[in-house]
Amino acid sequence: MVNSYPHQRNCSQPDRTVHRALCRDSIAASLLLISTALTACGLGCASSHRIAPVLLFAGTGASPNDVAAIETILDNSHLDYSTVNSFQLNGMTEPRISGYRLLIVPGGNFVKMGNSLTASTAANVRNAVNSGMNYLGICAGGFLAGRFPASYNSFNLSSGVQFGFYFPETNGNVPGHVSELYGFRPEVGPQYETHKATVRITTPEGPALDQYWESGPQFAGWGEVVGKYPDGTPAIVEGSVGKGWIILSGVHPEAPESWRRGMVFNTAVSDDTAYARMLIFAAFNRTNLAHYLRPIRFGL
Helix, strand or coil, rough: CCCCHHHHHHHHHCCCCHHHHHHHHHHHHHHHHHHHHHHHHHHCCCCCCCCCEEEEECCCCCCHHHHHHHHHHHHHHCCEEEECCCHHCCCHHHHHCCCCEEEEEECCCCCHHHHCCHHHHHHHHHHHHCCCEEEECCCHHHHHCCCCCCCCCCCCCCCCCCCCCCCCCCCCECEEEHHHHHHHCCCCCCCCCCEEEEEEECCCCCEEEEEECCEEEECCCCCCEECCCCCCEEEEEEEEEECEEEEECCCCCCCCCHHHHHCCCCCCCCCCCCCHHHHHHHHCCCCCCCCCCCCCCCCC
C-alpha cells in the first residue's frame, strides 16, 4: 500500500476550497524548502560552514566525464571546491559569485552551456572576474570566455575576441576518431562531427606533451601564449581581465586513461594530469606562467 501525506489527502477532497488553498500553500512551501536545501548542498557540500575557494561549473551542457576528471584532480590536490549547476548559477548574485577565488568551466557543449545561463548571469560572471575572481576555461570553457554571435550567450572575457576551432587537418580531413565522449554532434567543421585526436603541445619551458584534444578552440588574438599547437596557433593562453586572472586551454590535460582508448600518446597520463594540476593552481594563485614572447613589429 502506498502511503499518502496529509496534504495529498486534503487534495483529494475537491469540494473543500479551504483545503485546496492549504494544499497549494503546503506544496509551494515544500518545493521552496527542497529547492533551498538542494542549492545549499550543491554550493556547500565540499566545504562545511564556509565558501569553498573553487567553484566548478557542472550545469547544462557540461561534460559529466570532464567534471569528474577535474574533481579527481581537485580531490587529490586537497583543494576545496563546490559544484554549481545552471539553475544555481543563475540564482547567484554578483557579490556571491565574487566570493569565490576561482571559477572552473570544463569541456562540453559550449552552445548549450551558454544558452543555459541568462544574460545577467554572464554579466555577473564577467563583473566578478573584473573584480578579482580568477577563471580557468577548458575546451568549451575556453570558448565561453570569448565573444559569441548575438544569438548566443557567453561570458565575453576576451574584450570582444571570438575564438575559432583548431583542427589538426590533413588535406581537409580531421585525423583521429569520431568522439562519443560528450554524447552530442555539434557542427564544428565540414564533417559535422566531434573529433578527438592526440596533439603535441609545446611550451617555452619543459618538454612537449601529447595532449587529448576534442574539437577544442585556438585562442589567436588574446592573451599571452603559454602553449602552442603543432602549427603554432595558441593552444593555452593566460592574461588578466580587470583584477582577475584567466587561463584558457583548448586541450584536455586532465583527461584520464579511459579517454585514450584507441589512441597513441607518447606522454604518460600522470605527466598530463600533473600539467592540468599546474594550470589549476596557476589560475588559483594568479601565477604568470612562462609564455612565448610576442613578435616585434617594425613600422616605417
